Amino acid sequence: MAQLRGVIAAAATPVKGDLTIDLDHLVRHCAWLLGKGGCDGINLLGTTGEATSFSTEQRLAAMRAVAGAGLPLDRFMVGTGAAALDDAVRLTAEAKALGFAGALLLPPFYYKGIDAEGLLDYVDTLARRVGRDGLKLYLYHFPANSGVPYTADVVARLRDGLPDALLGLKDSSGDLDYAAGLVRRLPGFDVFPSAEASLARAGELGFAGCISATANVTGPFAQAGWSGKDAAARAAGLAAAVEIRAAIAKFPLVAAVKASLALLTGEAAWRRMMPPLCELTTDKAALLGQALAATELKSKLNPEKAFAQSA
Numbered sequence: 592m593a594q595l596r597g598v599i600a601a602a603a604t605p606v607k608g609d610l611t612i613d614l615d616h617l618v619r620h621c622a623w624l625l626g627k628g629g630c631d632g633i634n635l636l637g638t639t640g641e642a643t644s645f646s647t648e649q650r651l652a653a654m655r656a657v658a659g660a661g662l663p664l665d666r667f668m669v670g671t672g673a674a675a676l677d678d679a680v681r682l683t684a685e686a687k688a689l690g691f692a693g694a695l696l697l698p699p700f701y702y703k704g705i706d707a708e709g710l711l712d713y714v715d716t717l718a719r720r721v722g723r724d725g726l727k728l729y730l731y732h733f734p735a736n737s738g739v740p741y742t743a744d745v746v747a748r749l750r751d752g753l754p755d756a757l758l759g760l761k762d763s764s765g766d767l768d769y770a771a772g773l774v775r776r777l778p779g780f781d782v783f784p785s786a787e788a789s790l791a792r793a794g795e796l797g798f799a800g801c802i803s804a805t806a807n808v809t810g811p812f813a814q815a816g817w818s819g820k821d822a823a824a825r826a827a828g829l830a831a832a833v834e835i836r837a838a839i840a841k842f843p844l845v846a847a848v849k850a851s852l853a854l855l856t857g858e859a860a861w862r863r864m865m866p867p868l869c870e871l872t873t874d875k876a877a878l879l880g881q882a883l884a885a886t887e888l889k890s891k892l893n894p895e896k897a898f899a900q901s902a
Contacts, residue, residue, distance in 0.1 A: 597818070598631050599634055599668075599783065602635055603848050606641075607863075613860070617653060617657070630814070635657060636670040639807070641865045658689040668692055670695045671695065674699055694728055700737040705739050710741070711749065723753065743772055759799060762782060770782045785803055787836055788836075804848050805848060816829030845864070846870050850862055
């Protein structure tokens with residue numbers, strides 16, 4: 592695959608009881624997502640992957656585990672954003688050296704009210720330190736969490752300055768007008784909204800696909816919505832994916848994605864979260880199970896094993 596396209600899962604990260612990343616489980620999950628999970632690609636160590644709650648060393652270890660497992664890295668972008676410039680440089684340089692299809696860069700997210708010049712300087716400095724030759728960079732626009740937006744003007748100026756290195760943007764703002772405006776303004780720039788519903792307008796608006804937290808669960812249905820053999824198959828797949836996402840989105844998203852994976856796999860350890868995030872309470876997990884049982888997933892759930900013991 593020359594560039595990432597289609598249904599991309601923002602992969603959840605399995606966590607051990609000692610709050611380290613379960614690397615073997617992570618590799619298995621990524622392999623499943625790219626196979627039976629229905630996904631064209633993976634966003635490793637993003638928001639759903641709880642990346643900013645892990646140390647730089649833990650994140651590097653996860654990247655190396657995936658790279659060393661023989662998985663097709665041309666189907667992976669990896670989150671490399673960090674509040675500290677040196678950490679973001681180190682992570683991005685490793686993504687480049689290992690051969691990931693792209694590094695997904697959050698803006699520096701601790702200081703708010705950063706002006707355009709400060710943000711431009713941050714990204715330009717990172718690119719110079721990593722080295723622009725062979726750099727494949729995507730921006731991660733998530734102002735609700737980062738507090739620092741990549742405005743359309745900033746994105747355009749960065750694209751002008753890094754025409755070969757800056758490939759696209761993940762838009763988690765939920766503003767399709769913003770996403771579509773970037774597509775119109777920057778020909779050849781790949782924009783990925785963050786919800787499966789956007790696939791219904793991908794052809795019309797020029798989106799490269801979607802990068803979704805719930806694609807950990809909806810992947811096969813979202814894939815049908817993206818590449819189904821005819822309009823009816825695409826509509827049915829997309830409707831199922833949107834319905835499942837709506838059920839999950841009634842609860843804190845990352846915890847609900849992990850609880851959904853526990854329900855689908857019967858592996859209670861999926862429920863475990865990295866502090867400061869908390870797993871769903873027993874009552875909320877039960878409600879989630881009921882909501883998912885009303886979707887196309889109804890025959891695939893295994894609540895007895897998922898919640899039979901403490902994760």
